[in-house]
Amino acid sequence: MDKLKPALQSQYAALLVDMVCENSSQRLNLLSKAEIRPALLSSQDALLNQEQLSRLIHYAVEQSNDPALGIRFGERLNLMTHGALGQAIMSCNNLEQALDLLLKYYRTRMLSVDINIQHQQDMMVLSLSSELDDPLTYRFMIETIFVCVVRINMFFFGMKLMINGKVEVTYPKPDHIDAYLHTFFDGIRFDQPRNALLFESHLLSLPMAMPNPSALKQAEQACNQILARLPQKQSIKEQVRLLIYDEQRGFATLDEVATMLHMTGRTLRRRLTEVQTSYRQLTDHIKLEQAKARLSAGNTVEAVAEKLGYSDPSNFSRAFRKQAGIPPSEYQNTLSKNQ
Structure with a gap:
């Protein structure tokens, strides 16, 4: 997690502070512990970052003694x-x-x-x-x-x-x-x-x-x-898809992608589950896209299997057939007939 990423409209922070603080002294003390400038809460369209949000919530729960x-x-x-x-x-x-x-x-x-x-x-x-x-x-x-x-x-x-x-x-x-x-x-x-x-x-x-x-x-x-x-934001699926495969290094592991996204592997798995997908599903989809592109370019099944990291061409053929519905050789033949 990038703790400096914008997280929440500051107006909500102001409402939370007012909810748990009985006077201005408590208010200033809470904001000081959360390292939030008071002026931020009255600034139109200002945003708390993730680190500020987390500190504010922790200290607000502590001050209110309300889980x-x-x-x-x-x-x-x-x-x-x-x-x-x-x-x-x-x-x-x-x-x-x-x-x-x-x-x-x-x-x-x-x-x-x-x-x-x-x-x-x-x-x-x-x-x-x-x-x-x-x-x-x-x-x-x-x-x-x-x-x-x-x-x-x-x-x-x-x-x-x-x-x-x-x-x-x-x-x-x-x-x-x-x-x-x-x-x-x-x-x-x-x-x-x-x-x-x-x-x-x-x-x-x-x-x-x-x-x-x-x-x-x-x-x-x-x-x-x-x-x-606001800063533009890609979905977690889009972010992961962009990081899974690189022409030079090949396919990254889940933990490697999680590190690039500044989060733990556990958090990445959870976030992908929340959007009804998994790292394996995304990887398999990209491998299928890469396989189709390479087969279309005239590469042999054996060469494509090796490039995509399969230890055996038969393993690649089974994986391709499972996703595409036909073997890679038949896919190439179909392309040739349509040309």
Whole structure:
């Protein structure tokens, strides 16, 4: 993890500090321990980096003596605390449009957590992934986001989202399980392979209470302006794909790629699992791409197998057939016939 990467809008830090501090003396003391300048919290569009975020969360939990602080913080957040993004969501026609906007603009508010939304049979899955290594910071952010999303939906739609919905998280059951039950009831699952909120897909058509096309347009313009000022970010899959293979060194190991990404091998495995892939799957896909390109260029099966690191051409042939559906020799013959 690159601890100097931008992580979170400073306005959230200001809200957290105000939540756990009773007076200005406590506030200044907390910020001093977290090594955050007070002026940063009042600066428009300023961002905390990952190191500042982690220190702030640790000292805020310590000062509040509340292990469920992430849950409490999520309960405090409403649409108005999310700036232009909140205004845009509030002005949407229905839940589907609101989720589309969340997916499009969430980086205007946070950069340490990635959001993905997809269909899964008759359910919608809103999943979270993060490169945060520190367990407390990681759990705090996942707790805050899921509680915030569910609470906002309760405000608009009552209990509909959670009637047959559930929340899955990758970390073990914490001691403050009662705080989870207050929001998620019996729909929370721990030690899962992903962080995900699942709800019935037919709920996407639920109408928002205050649709406003004019306000939506203005809010989107503001979000686009913020996005334009943010550093561009590639997905974890894109980053790994670029680092797996190099013409000179060949294929890198998972630990080698993790080191290049400033994270541990364990964190890299977890982040890839969160986006429904694995290092092996990405490597196999790149090997298939390389094999097809080399076979198309007229290289023999034996030469391609050696170049891609297979100890035996038969092993390469089996791997190629498993992914492409046909042996490499047949693939070459097909290319020749089509030329």
